[in-house]
Amino acid sequence: MKQLLELLAEMINLKLIGNYALGGATALIRYFEPVQTQDIDVFIVLSNEENGLVNLSPIYSFLTLKGIVVKGEYFLVGTTPVQLLVPYNALIDEAVENAGVHKFMGCDVRIPSFEHLMAIMVQTGRAKDKARLSEIFEKTELFDSTTLNSILKTHNLEAKFERVKLWMNG
Amino acid sequence: MDEWITKEEALRRSLLAKEKLRDELIALPFEEKIRRVIEMQKIERELKKDSGKHIYVWTME
Numbered sequence: 623m624k625q626l627l628e629l630l631a632e633m634i635n636l637k638l639i640g641n642y643a644l645g646g647a648t649a650l651i652r653y654f655e656p657v658q659t660q661d662i663d664v665f666i667v668l669s670n671e672e673n674g675l676v677n678l679s680p681i682y683s684f685l686t687l688k689g690i691v692v693k694g695e696y697f698l699v700g701t702t703p704v705q706l707l708v709p710y711n712a713l714i715d716e717a718v719e720n721a722g723v724h725k726f727m728g729c730d731v732r733i734p735s736f737e738h739l740m741a742i743m744v745q746t747g748r749a750k751d752k753a754r755l756s757e758i759f760e761k762t763e764l765f766d767s768t769t770l771n772s773i774l775k776t777h778n779l780e781a782k783f784e785r786v787k788l789w790m791n792g
Numbered sequence: 793m794d795e796w797i798t799k800e801e802a803l804r805r806s807l808l809a810k811e812k813l814r815d816e817l818i819a820l821p822f823e824e825k826i827r828r829v830i831e832m833q834k835i836e837r838e839l840k841k842d843s844g845k846h847i848y849v850w851t852m853e
Contacts, residue, residue: 623826624853651826655818700850701849702848727853
């Protein structure tokens with residue numbers, strides 16, 4: 623894990639990426655209970671994006687030079703499968719841009735706010751996202767519902783959230 | 793402990809204990825939570841070792 627954070631910091635220094643933030647279960651763990659997961663999702667903002675087109679080659683070259691093994695859709699950083707994802711909508715752009723800086727073994731780690739992660743789960747809407755949201759809503763003291771509602775409104779997710787709530791209430 | 797309680801009370805206490813444990817887990821520092829994830833991966837690897845499914849076990853480093 624620490625090696626991954628060092629690699630991400632180096633990629634920022636080399637301007638291979640503009641920024642990054644952890645996503646998925648690993649990011650959620652920052653705010654909620656630890657859960658079993660296999661891979662780490664990392665949203666990366668590319669420095670070389672042009673007209674909506676992206677080129678991941680410089681990142682692949684950098685990681686290969688560092689001895690990182692590519693395994694299908696994943697980079698194997700030590701024993702950790704890592705998936706690098708390019709933010710694919712405005713909500714994720716916003717989540718990455720506003721991510722907070724936390725610490726892990728002396729390294730900086732950028733993690734979106736809890737409310738942004740919740741909004742992403744509403745947007746993604748898979749069964750496991752709804753199940754996690756259902757658990758999170760048992761602990762309303764952990765998040766700011768005004769902030770969450772504002773994010774949902776900005777990204778037109780209010781109707782989807784209502785459907786998730788119906789699902790949560792059985 | 794010699795205490796006779798109803799099944800409902802036993803269930804209530806059990807759920808309270810689970811909630812307490814959950815709150816303790818939520819309050820752990822991020823680093824410690826990742827350590828717990830790694831422990832879970834080790835357990836899953838052990839449980840699934842005969843199934844042929846590969847379970848990745850991260851390291852803190």
